[in-house]
Amino acid sequence: MKKNILLLLLSVICFVSLAQPLTVKAQEQSPDNEFRVGLEASYAPFNWTQTSPDNGAVPIFGEEGSAYAGGYDVQIAKKIADGLGKKLVIVKVQWDGLVPALQSGTIDAVIAGMSPTEERREQIDFTDAYYESDLVVVTRKDSPFADARNLSDLSNAKITAQQSTFHYTVIDQIPDVQKEQAMKDFSAMRTSLASGVIDGYVSERPEGITATGANPDLTMVEFDEGEGFQTNPEDVQVAIGMRQGDPDLERINEIIATISEDERTELMDTAIKEQPAAVEEVPDGETAESDSDEGLLSDFRNILDEYGILFLRGTGLTLFIAVFSTIVGLLIGLLIGIFRSLPSAENPFSRFLQKLVHGLLTIYIEVFRGTPMIVQAMVIYYGTALAFGVSMNRTVAALLIVSINTGAYMSEIVRGGIFAVDKGQTEAAQAIGMTHGQTMIKVVLPQVMRNILPATGNEIIINIKDTAVLSVISVADLFFQGTTAAGTNYQYFQTFTIVGVIYLVLTISATQLLRLVERKMDGPSEYAMLDELNPEE
Template identity: 70%
Template sequence: MKKIYWLLFISLFTVLFGSTTIASADEQTPDDQFRVGMETSYAPFNWTQTSDENDAVPKSGDSSSYAGGYDVQMAKKIAEGMDKELVVVPIEWDGLVPALKSGKIDGIVAGMSPTEERRKEIDFTDPYYESDLVTVTRKDSDYADAKSLDDLNGAKITAQLNTFHYSVIDQIPGVDKQQAQDDFSAMRVALSSGIIDGYVSERPEGITATNVNDDLTMIDFDEGEGFETAPEDIQVAVGMRQDDPDLSTVNDILSGISQDERTEIMDQAVEDQPSSSSDSDDEDESSGGLLATFGDIISQYGILFLKGAGLTLLIAVFSTIAGTMVGLLIGIFRTLPESENPLLHGLQKIANGLLRIYIEIFRGTPMMVQAMVIFYGVALLFSIDMNRTVAALLIVSVNTGAYMAEIVRGGIFAVDDGQFEAAQAIGMTHGQTMRKVILPQAIRNILPAIGNESVINIKDTAVLSVISVGDLFFQGSAAAGTNLLFFQTFTIVGAIYLVMTLSATGLLRLMEKKIDSPNSYTKIEETTTGHE
C-alpha cells in the first residue's frame, strides 16, 4: 500500500508543479524578439492561413499555421525598425490585455482602439490606422437601404464584447440592443441566421464580410448621419505595457510610414485575405455547391483541424488519468482512520479541510475562469511564463481531480461495510484492506464515471481557447474567422468531436465488458468427498 501512496503522491506532485518548470522556447522573452498578440481571425486586419504566401508569418507554437493581414505587415515593419524578430502569438480578444500585462507578449497589434478605458490599463502608441464605423446587415433586411441612424429604428443590433462599437449602438433611436458577442464569427452567424438585423463594425471588416457573402451588405452612412465618435475611437494603435521604454521607439517607426503606404498595405490585405481570394461563391456554383465547400475547407484547413484534434485528445486523456490519480489519492486519504495522536489528528483535520476547499472551489467555478486565473495569475504573481499546453494539462487535470475525488469517495463508501469488517476480522491492516479488497471493487464501480469524465474533457477543452490553447475548437474558430463559412466549418469541427467522443465511449464499453467477463474472475471448484 505504501508503494501506491508514493506513486499517487509523485503523480500529484508532477501534475501540480511540473508546469512551473517547463516553458517552450517560443514563449520565452529573448531581447531579440518582438512578440505581438492578435486574434488571427479578424480579416483583413489579421487572419489564419496554412502557407507563408503573401508574406505571412508563422504563428507561435504552430509550425503549420501562419498569420497574415494588415496588422501582421505593420508589426513586421515595427520589428524590422527595432532590429528584432517578429513573433505572432495567437490570443483570443479577451486575453490580449491580460497577456500583455503579464509579460507574455510585448505588444498588441490587433486592430485595437486606444479608448480612454483601455488607457487605464495599458499604454498606446500613435495610431497606425483610422477607419469609419459601419453597420453590416442582410440584403433582404428591412434596414438594407438605411441612410442614417434614424432608419435603423427598431433594428436588433449588436457588436463585439469589450469594444467601443457596442457603446455607440445607444445612438440609434429606438434600437433593440442585443447582447454583445465574443467575436465577429458569432455576429456573422447570428446575422445570417436572422437572430439579429445587423452589427456595428469598421469599414475594412465590413468590406470583407460583403465581399465573401453576397447576402450581406454594408451601410456606409453619409457625413453627419452616422455614429458620433471621438478621434481615438476610430483609430487603431499598438497596445504596450505602461511605461514601456520601447513606446517612443515604436512611435518613431510608425511616423516613418506614410499615409499612402498604410492605405496601400490595407488595400493589399483586403485583396490577399483567403476568404476573398478563394472565390468560394463561384466555386460553389460550378463544382457541387455545399459539398464542394466542405471539401475546400478540409483541403485548406484539414491539417490544422487534425493537429487541434490531436492536442484535444492529449489534454483529455492525460487529464483524465492524472485527475483520476489525484482523486484516488484524496479519496484514500479521506478514508484513513482518525489518528489517536492529538498532533496527527489535528493535522489530519486541517488536511481534510484544505482538500474540501480545493474540491469545492474547482467544482464550483467554471473551468474557463480557472484557466484565466491560473494562466495569467501565475505570470502576474510569480513571473512564471507557463507553456500553454502544459497550462492546459494542469488546469484540466486539477479540475478533473476535484470531481474524481468525490467520485472515488462515493465508490469507496459504496462498498458494503461487511467487506471492511471481514477484512479486519482476518487481521488485515487498513492499507491491505484498501489495496486487496476495497479499491478493486471501488474502481469497478466508478469506471463508468471515469469514462464520462474523459468524454467531458474532450469537449471541455474548447473553453481553453480563452488562453489560446490550439485545440480543435481554437483552430476551427481561426478558420471560420478567416473564410467566414461558419456553418460549414463548425459542422466539420462538430463531426470530429463526435468521432472522438464516440471512440472514447466505445473503448470504455469494451473495457467494462472485459472486466465483467467471466474470464476476468478465478473460478474455485469445490472438491467432493464422495457424499452426494
C-alpha cells in the same frame, strides 16, 4: 473487433504524437532579440490565419509549419520589428485575453486592430495611431435596413457589436434601437446575422468590406456625412497596445511616423485583396459557371484541404489533454479518497494535522467544483503571470487546469465508490490482520475501480468537450482551430459541422473503448456448470 481496437489505438498514438510538439516548447518571457505580438488571427483584413507562408505571412508561435498569420496588422508588425532590430514572433491570443497577456509579459505588444480608448488607457499604454477608419453597420441585403443612410433609418433594428469594444457603446446613439447582447467575436456576429438573430452589427469599414466580399448576401451601411456615429478621434483610430512604462514606446512611435498615409492605404488595400475569403473577380463578358460538384460537399472538401492539418493537430491536442488530465485527475481522486478513509489518528497532533489537511482538501474540492473551468483557466494562466511573474506554456497550463478540475470531481466519485464496498469486507480483512493500507489496496480499491469505471468514462467524454473553454487562454485545441478557420473563411456552418463530427467521432470511440474495458473487467456474463458443458461425463 481486434482490428478495430488496433486502429483506434494507432489513431490515439497518432493524435498524441501530433500534440506532443506543442507541449515541449516553453513559453517564457520574451527574449531581448524577439518582439512578441499578440493578435486574434481571425479578424480579416487586419489579421487572419492561413496554412501557407504566402504573401508575407508569419509563422504562428507554437504552430510553426502548419499555421501562419497574415493581414494588415502583421505587415505593420514586421515593419515595427525591423525598426527595433528584433525577430517578429506572432502569438495567437483570443480578444479577451490580449490585455491580460500583455500585462503578464506573455506578449510585448498588441497589434490587433485595437482602438486606444480611455478605458483601455487605464490598463495599458498606446502608441500613435497606425490606421484610421470609419464605423459602418453590416446587415443583410434583404433587410429593411439595407438602404439606411443615417442613424434614424436603423430605428427598431436589432444591433450588436463585439464584446469589450467601443463599437458596442455607440449603439446607444441609434434611436429606439434594440440593443442586443454583445458577442464574443466577429464569427459569432456574422453567424447571428446570417441566421436572422440580429439585423446588423457595428464594425469598421475594412471588416465590412471583407464580410460583404465573402458573403454576397450581406451589405455594408455607410452613412451620409455627419449622419453617422459621433465618435472621438481615438475611437476610430487603431494603435499598438504596450505595457505601461514600456521604454520601446517612443521608438515605435518614431517607426510608425516613417510609414506614410499612402503606404498604409496600400497595405490595407493589399490585405483586403489577399485575405483568404476574398472573392475572385470575373472578367467582363464572362459568367461564373458552377462546377458539377459545387455546393456543400465542395465546401467541406475545400475546408478540409485548407485547414485539415490544423483540425488534425487540434484534435490531437484535445485528445491528449482529455486523456492525460483524466488519468491525473483519477490519481488525485484516488489519493484523496484513500486519505479521507483513514481512521482518526490517536496522537492529538497527528489528529490535528489530519483535520487540517481534510479541511484544505474540502476547500479544494468545493472551489474547483463550484466555479466554471473557464474562470479557473483565466485565474491560473494569467493570474500566475501577474502575481508571480511565471509565464506558463499554454499546453502545460491546460493540462494543469483540466487535471485539477477533474481531480475535484473524481475525488467525490472515488469516495462514493469506496462507500459502495460492503463494510463487511473491510472488517473481514482487518480480522485476518491486514493493515488499513493493505485492505485498501488489495480488497477495496480493485472493487472501487470497477464501480467508478462508468463515471471515469463520463469524465473523459466531458473533458474531450470541455477543452473548448480553454480557447479563452488560446490553447490551440479543436474548437480554437475551428473558430480560427471560420473567422477566416466565413463558412461557419460547414466549418463547425466538420468540427462537430470530429468531436462526435472522438466521444463515440472513447465510449466504445471504455465499454470494451468494462466487459474485460467483468469477465464472462454467465458461468456454465461443468455438467452442462460436458453432458456425457
